[in-house]
Amino acid sequence: MEEIKDGAIHQTAVKLAEEIKNLSIYKSFYTDIQKLVSSPNVNKEDLKQTLQQAMKEKGLDIKLKNTVFHWVRTQSKHNKSDPITLLTKAGAQWEKRIHKSLNSMCTDLETSLAKIRSQSELEELLEKWNELSTYNLGKIAKVAKNLTKYRPVYAPKDFLEVLLTLSGYVPYTKEDEPKWEFAHLPLQTKTLEQLRKIYTEWACGEPLLGVNPGMPSSMPGFVSLEAERIALGERVAALGYAPVTQEFLKKGSPQCLRAKLWTQVLGAETSSQHATYFNQLKKCVLEVDLMIDKLVFKDVQLTASNDDQYFVFEDLLYQVMLCFSRDSEVLDQLAGHIGAAVTVPVRGRHGDVTTFPPSGVIPFHGFTMYVCVSLATPFCYLYSDPVQLYCTFRAFYVRYWHHLHYISTHPQGIVSLCLLYERLLEANEPLLWIHFRNINVNPIRVVFKWLMRAFSGHLPPDQLLLLWDAILGYDRLEILPLLAVAILSFRKENIFQVNTPQNVDAVLADLSTIPVIPLLQLALMKS
Template identity: 40%
Template sequence: MCEVFQMRRGPERDGRTAQQLPGNARWRSPAEKRSGRSVSGQEWDPAAHSFFAGGRPRGWRVRAGEMLQEESDLSLIIAQIVQKLKGSNLYAQLERQAWSCLQRPEIRLESLKEDIKEFFKISGWEKKLQNAVYSELNVFPLPSHPSAPPEHLKEPLVYMRKAQGSWEKRILKSLNSMCTELSIPLARKRPAVEQKELLNKWNEMGTDEPDLSLFRPVYAPKDFLEVLINLRNPNYENGDSLSFRTHLGLIQVPLKVKDIPELKECFVELGLNTGQLGIDDSTQVPPELFENEHVRIGQKVLAQQDSAAAQQYIRQGSPTALRAELWALILNISSQPEDILYYEQLKTNVIQHDLLVDSLIYKDVKLTASNDDYYFVFEDYLYQVLLCFSRDTSVLGHFAYNSASPPKSYIRGKLGLEEYAVFYPPNGVIPFHGFSMYVAPLCFLYHEPYKLYQIFREMYVRFFFRLHSISSHPSGIVSLCLLFETLLQTYLPQLFYHLREIGAQPLRISFKWMVRAFSGYLATDQLLLLWDRILGYNSLEILAVLAAAVFAFRAVNLMEVTSLAAAEAVLADLSTLKVMPLLQIFLFATVT
């Protein structure tokens, strides 16, 4: 039977990420270094530098204390993180190292605990454990009320949960309809001849030209936007709040989003007085003023192998030569032999079984990345990574903090019997039009398929899933749309009202940028600078800020247009834009 069903919601965790661990480091000019003073006139203490002060950014304990509030919450989170790490390869490695160090002559019985801790510190294993804990904190949900129902833990707002459930049913109906119309099974075992053929052309799948004319994307971003536009809180009357009543955008849900003063505080390292890659490394600026020092500190961060320091450092941009290593450090990716073996197992699964979603992946790559001037050369990599991704059951773990639920199907003839239910696709993620563009920019950084795959998978389960699921999370696509519209209406009201009056609501233009994280719209070097900041701040809110900044930059031209088509033409090409100047001007030069 060709059917996919919606997964019932179980006792999963809330999707809210932990607060970003802050830091307040700023770069000094050569003059400041000589004087020992900052621009503000304060003494600069190298020992207090946020990258290396105790191995964690300053203010971390204060922010963690604010977030956890009670010791019981802290104890619970510690217990849950310990439990999760016990199932990891790191735990097994630490256990082996602990046993092996017992044979060392300097380990004494009377001080066993302290000696083992010192051994871990000297050997670098303590740092690896710190990075693993920090990585968990970056995605760990906020503590919830003990009596909160299970479904509340994934998404606290009932109408958001219902909207997500309805959207999932639409997606599955589209997939099932295609399956029935084309008489294609959801999954089948490949014949031996086909397996051998696929294995032989694994590194040149882009040369294959299968007939995909009958396949269509399950949905496109514009379909998703229509769902978000119709989203309403049934318990909320439009007249209840003056501020909400005056919101004239397409998104009509009362969520709290930041204004520019709050965004300035959040993105303080992007300030005009702080050095930035993307601005201060241009040919007009002598490298000794910022770039050389920034590269030197980046090399020191990598030598320290500290994820928190790397995350703080990358807020000012990553040097091109260090970016791949810095991103891997922040995402806590270290390519161990077992990771390579796991990737090979996924590859074997692709070789042995053909899934319906494989054709959707082929179709998407052909329609998007293959037609892109920057990414067409990576077509083979995209097939390899995305086909393996669809088989990776470890991705199912992110549904613990995702408002969505993985779809399931049943073995033929066992419809309705739960013991014969399986997730479909195995990773629980149905690709949509443009999905391959989440992978394409990473191909510039990682050339080994297994490493590229690891980075993409971690980027997806940390960030990208929020761009195509309905939730109230601050980095979710609903909040990003509302933030974008609020910024435009508040700080560019004349432009906003003009576009609205001519039927060119700004969100109809910018939505596709945000849902793809600007991949395929910005030049690659600018996109990577933008993604640096996403990783650095552990937040997608900067996407909405950049979208608003683009409208502000093209405001003069947009004020002259008289139709949606004309407005789209003005904003059709973003490939010449420079990300960091736009963000700085919009955030720190806008009158608030």
């Protein structure tokens, strides 16, 4: 048995060593090790021990451990395969609809999916790069090709309509289950009791940031819980070890440390290589005009530009979103988890073709709000550098957000989250469930836009950041449907008073007074 175990460890180590060679960190890390080996700190007679000690002194041991941590998380994500292959077919058909809609829009507007920018357009765009909010408002308006005629390819409600037809792909129903919209899918979801075992700190009533700003500390020497968490968080940030940072985030992050802690747990720390890569993406934006650029401008204008919290960061949003659309590494990292991108000709360059879009991600209405959270005050001052903001957003998207708008049976995917929401609501708020059925309101329609956008654009920034702390800390998205049920429970007396979909939406339209952490803690502690 020990031989088998040792063999498995050896094979994993060999695989890990090969995988690290393909990571962006490898070149600089290898260079650092070479310098260290040739330094006086390393003794050739005792190479292993002195090298390990030297790595600790230079912080390279933490860098290596974090690399292994992020690699293991990636392996865990990719090893979860779809048990229902028919859902893959549904996803492929949905993606074909999206591309058909894009082609139809291009035909109507007499434009191309991809074309070379003229020299004058390139120069104008470069000149306006740091003030892109004016890009389609002045002389350059002709480039936008009358932006008012462009429309989002799809919105959350369109995606929900597709999900609600999945019964046509998976004809499965358990006789002893209520006829939930997603009950025909043979997916395993957590019960509330199982969620309590995952979110132990919350279910046990441990002190969390976000409950009471003046909550006293249980440790001597601190006037408040926040002061205690800042002191501990500074030590965690200085250590820089991602698993420890992840554990710390379970109880919430102080605002002053959040940017540093998020980048650590996501593995999104930047270097000169990241700045170079970002500039390469920028160059791609300047050279080739993608039809998707207009969708980015449209989405920013329809969402962030109209939000008092985010409109001042409009220029940063454009930079991040335009560069993200050109990032082919996103498509490579999510191969098999998002749809295959199409290849299209580049007009103006004979024989040239490009993947459309290179990232493989076509934004839906509200996609920009994923980025906006990283700009929430005072967080924005720490992420005012577009390179750091970009790397953090991309890491969040690759790890989490792609699950929310692609069809799969992944336990953190949107289909599983919808089913979890329905089962939690029926089991824990049966009267509310019955009320929805009596007034002919589908319960998932009430909250789907919250789930698909991870509550971005719905909750105030300070509450949303606390919610996303929990997503990072527990490395799970089940907190989203749990919060959706908690909000309905919080507003149920008002919901009982209305009997139309419009009035239900009105009751739930304003979430500005929702205390996220107390509601979630109450939901997990309630017997």
